[in-house]
Amino acid sequence: MNVFVIGANGQIGRQFVEKLHNEGKHHVTAMVRKEEQLDDFKSKGYNAVLGDLEGSVADLEKAIDGMDVIVFAAGSGGSTGADKTLLIDLDGAAKSIEAAQANGNIKHFVMVSALKAEDRSAWPDSMKPYYVAKHHADRLLEQSGLTYTIVRPGALTDDAGTGKVNTQFEGSGEIPREDVASFLVHVLHNHANAQNKAIDLIKGDTPIEETL
Amino acid sequence: MNVFVIGANGQIGRQFVEKLHNEGKHHVTAMVRKEEQLDDFKSKGYNAVLGDLEGSVADLEKAIDGMDVIVFAAGSGGSTGADKTLLIDLDGAAKSIEAAQANGNIKHFVMVSALKAEDRSAWPDSMKPYYVAKHHADRLLEQSGLTYTIVRPGALTDDAGTGKVNTQFEGSGEIPREDVASFLVHVLHNHANAQNKAIDLIKGDTPIEETL
Numbered sequence: 001m002n003v004f005v006i007g008a009n010g011q012i013g014r015q016f017v018e019k020l021h022n023e024g025k026h027h028v029t030a031m032v033r034k035e036e037q038l039d040d041f042k043s044k045g046y047n048a049v050l051g052d053l054e055g056s057v058a059d060l061e062k063a064i065d066g067m068d069v070i071v072f073a074a075g076s077g078g079s080t081g082a083d084k085t086l087l088i089d090l091d092g093a094a095k096s097i098e099a100a101q102a103n104g105n106i107k108h109f110v111m112v113s114a115l116k117a118e119d120r121s122a123w124p125d126s127m128k129p130y131y132v133a134k135h136h137a138d139r140l141l142e143q144s145g146l147t148y149t150i151v152r153p154g155a156l157t158d159d160a161g162t163g164k165v166n167t168q169f170e171g172s173g174e175i176p177r178e179d180v181a182s183f184l185v186h187v188l189h190n191h192a193n194a195q196n197k198a199i200d201l202i203k204g205d206t207p208i209e210e211t212l
Numbered sequence: 213m214n215v216f217v218i219g220a221n222g223q224i225g226r227q228f229v230e231k232l233h234n235e236g237k238h239h240v241t242a243m244v245r246k247e248e249q250l251d252d253f254k255s256k257g258y259n260a261v262l263g264d265l266e267g268s269v270a271d272l273e274k275a276i277d278g279m280d281v282i283v284f285a286a287g288s289g290g291s292t293g294a295d296k297t298l299l300i301d302l303d304g305a306a307k308s309i310e311a312a313q314a315n316g317n318i319k320h321f322v323m324v325s326a327l328k329a330e331d332r333s334a335w336p337d338s339m340k341p342y343y344v345a346k347h348h349a350d351r352l353l354e355q356s357g358l359t360y361t362i363v364r365p366g367a368l369t370d371d372a373g374t375g376k377v378n379t380q381f382e383g384s385g386e387i388p389r390e391d392v393a394s395f396l397v398h399v400l401h402n403h404a405n406a407q408n409k410a411i412d413l414i415k416g417d418t419p420i421e422e423t424l
Contacts (some may be wrong), residue, residue: 091344
């Protein structure tokens with residue numbers, strides 16, 4: 001499968017690209033925004049292309065030509081304002097979904113979302129604009145007609161991955177970014193069991209390969 | 213008809229409520245956010261209720277109980293940041309649409325949008341976050357299953373209304389807020405000709421009553 005990673009230079013995106021590439025079962029292409037990111041990815045032996053979520057749907061369509069799977073791991077990040085949240089987390093996702101719809105041959109669209117994105121009552125005040133963007137990005141994907149998986153991790157940490165998670169729980173929790181990346185790889189390998197589902201994810205005791 | 217105006221204290225909303233009330237053909241209820249706005253509206257003889265677009269869908273459902281028409285004229289305004297654009301212009305609209313869907317008896321949902329909201333290539337850089345919010349609010353309404361009209365005025369001015377507009381044009385233009393308010397009244401009177409349409413609106417030479 002040809003896997004296209006949007007937001008490949010993000011903290012989850014980088015680990016996901018590395019894991020998928022090293023595993024060698026899929027052909028992964030990293031979409032990055034800057035020339036120096038492109039050089040960095042290529043120097044590691046990864047396939048990479050330049051692409052901009054603030055560009056046009058038509059340009060995204062060209063970028064995903066020939067791809068089978070789209071993984072959307074982009075996020076404007078905590079250091080930018082709500083303007084970038086609107087442009088990247090919401091409309092960048094919307095444009096990626098539209099490009100995948102126009103492509104017509106995308107078999108799986110995997111979205112990295114956020115725990116409780118579906119439940120407005122759970123959003124802390126300070127994070128509400130971010131959750132609004134993720135909420136509506138998820139809804140657009142669910143209603144797109146594309147085969148999708150939405151992964152909703154809890155609070156992200158930089159701890160080393162444990163290879164173990166919890167996908168069946170009430171409430172909230174943390175999860176290392178590395179484990180989110182590993183779980184995304186697992187989703188690709190278990191497409192049939194993950195399709196058209198939204199999966200909550202925090203750290204836990206279940207080996208990732210035993211989920212789904 | 214019982215007409216419920218969300219964003220009634222906005223610059224278009226106030227003029228719309230006044231026109232509709234004075235005309236006397238419909239029963240209009242203004243939703244406002246603050247107690248002093250409520251007092252102000254009531255002192256003018258208008259029917260008004262407190263409501264908050266940052267509240268729950270359930271509270272909006274209660275507020276619109278018994279209504280036939282929803283007019284969404286709310287906007288976070290130019291003086292707030294993109295965080296409020298996400299919360300009001302996008303998610304406030306989304307919640308209003310969800311409340312109308314849950315109600316089941318809303319005959320017409322009228323959205324005040326913005327010229328070119330449907331066309332990403334036309335958005336000026338400085339206004340992009342605002343247009344992203346309006347774009348997705350419009351799409352949610354179009355896909356809601358509700359009978360809708362989306363009104364997309366050009367650049368809003370405080371000039372006195374002329375009673376004349378242009379709904380068939382290329383490019384852009386200005387329009388007095390008062391004429392937008394008058395056009396919204398006209399939309400309500402011509403429900404059959406306005407339903408499930410998006411209508412562009414700038415100032416022009418056609419009397420409003422001759423449009424639609």
